[in-house]
Amino acid sequence: MQIADRMHSIQPFHVMALLARARELEATGRSIVHMEIGEPDFVTPRPVIDAGMAALAAGHTHYTPATGLPVLRERIATYYRERYAVDIEPTRVVVTPGASAALQLVMAMLVNPGDRVLMADPGYPCNRNFVYLLNGRPVGLPVGPDSAYQPEPRQVEANWDADTRALLVASPSNPTGTVLDAETLRAYHAITASHGGALVVDEIYHGLTYGVQARTALSVSDDVIVVNSFSKYFGMTGWRLGWLVVPENCVAEIDKLAQNLFLAAPTVAQHAALEAFSEENIAILETRREAFRQRRDFLLPALRELGFEIPVTPQGAFYLYAGCSRFTADSYRFSADLLEQAGVAITPGIDFGANRPAQHVRFAYTTSQENLETGVSRLAEYLRGL
């Protein structure tokens, strides 16, 4: 069988090989501190689990409409009013099988073969692959601490050409945890609008910010595409549920694609998610957010102390993107050795792009404070032995 060309561009997550090795080591009895995992360690809060169980007990096992349960679309729209004071027509909300599906729908709607999509490098690994899927060309904009690891508007403008269809940004971002302010979002929108392109903003880490309230791009314009998810703040990773907010004139296009590509998002997840916005559930989520903040406030100075470079304090998500050039010129090798010799799993920079990946690693604080402390002391000992 012949394999399509895109398969050569699409890479597996390199961290998967490390994760597999970590599981092997654990199977032999070794203790591993996992600081590589991109999902909250917390189980979904009880109110949402109970709502899921109630939905199953009530026999909600059939397909929903491709765009999601109308009542969930309405509830999400209400959430924008409550949390951001932004008015969104519920018809502009499309419920998706995870933010993965949301990103795929958007790229499929926008990208012809050969078309370019601008995105931050480092950035979420799948972003470039959604573009490769469609035989488009992902264009990584190298970003660094000077712009808080977000593309500078002039950089976007300078890289826009006739083949460019969209700018994809994330706030808070993965792997750097930095947040976009309203001014930068407005500047992005002015550029994309002037070129007839799309501004796509990944807001899946919204809710998980510490000391700031992230702005939704929807507060800047109705003419943006926002991707969000129940996975991170709401702690519902395995349920596979996300959503899009799109301009009114894109809804029919997205609906048509969603019908064909996915049929619908999981029904039980949609019913359960109705409970995600309840006061009781939000109170639990806020407690967890505080736990994440405490973890960040422990891990960030500890890593800096050890000699990792983290020049910009991340304000959101649950990641620290750290320069490791004091210890290595090969972050993949460094990560592999750290796992093997110290029992600490982290993600090498190569998963996030081509902008100095060998000089960076990502720490995720998706494990308990106790585990983080163990991880830091193992790391300290390992570095002393270098």
Place this chain on the structure above:
Amino acid sequence: MQIADRMHSIQPFHVMALLARARELEATGRSIVHMEIGEPDFVTPRPVIDAGMAALAAGHTHYTPATGLPVLRERIATYYRERYAVDIEPTRVVVTPGASAALQLVMAMLVNPGDRVLMADPGYPCNRNFVYLLNGRPVGLPVGPDSAYQPEPRQVEANWDADTRALLVASPSNPTGTVLDAETLRAYHAITASHGGALVVDEIYHGLTYGVQARTALSVSDDVIVVNSFSKYFGMTGWRLGWLVVPENCVAEIDKLAQNLFLAAPTVAQHAALEAFSEENIAILETRREAFRQRRDFLLPALRELGFEIPVTPQGAFYLYAGCSRFTADSYRFSADLLEQAGVAITPGIDFGANRPAQHVRFAYTTSQENLETGVSRLAEYLRGL
């Protein structure tokens, strides 16, 4: 915003407009008999629902591996041994978020822009759109009653050219419900193998056959790609769970794509599906299969009696694909009028391809015997009035 070219090729399901109109009519108090819906009317059997609830209660809410829970992959492999006496390595089984995701993974692995995929016309509407997504060219092979609505091997051979990558067939097929025999599967495989192409067999209606046992293409060769689902026979539509069986050398490619496109299938669905194969559950499913058979045995002669042409008796799925040229030269208009005037919803041929769609409609027997009887008598009265 500019929209990608593929969006002009991808059509929404035309039946959705009829379904929306049906819902409007129902909202005004009208009774509608639904014979357009492509999912079992039965709620998921209780053993599976209970297993889902137990999984939630146990806190199984995190991601699984991209290829699925190892224990579920093993259980599916065992099912092939039990049901078909075919040995499959569990590593060749990839659990997917529905057969939709499975078909998408396969096409993304195989199809470059401009590449051709052969498929039956009439056929499942999404099939051509998975190919359009990738800027490939779906090639509908017109099929009719002489070949039981399945492509003839010589037709496949005659239509294969240097740009052709795959033959996609379905057994039992949607919309015609016909089943492929081992001889035809072998003939297909000989052709695809001789050209270095792929034979992709959609077996999502397996289990729902009446008086025959469908053969899996895996009994013909290991060098085929089989798509299956928990939606139809297992009655788990809204859970969004399916699977692929692929040749050993494709597993890593599919894994890599699944990581990037979907992350993983829904966790609760995977845990619940472990119960799908239990003796207790299969007993329930077999009772339902018998109900479907009885419905078919009622509806088929009733429609023939009324003057619909159904020259080949469907042996599986829950559809009757019926010629309606005695009544109309425009099956879409016929379907719309039937809904409006008689309160019966059916699917017009246009959703299934370009091969005489205006002369055909599809009836689904996914509603109770009582509803089917009401539907047939309304239909009879409507036809008398023409």
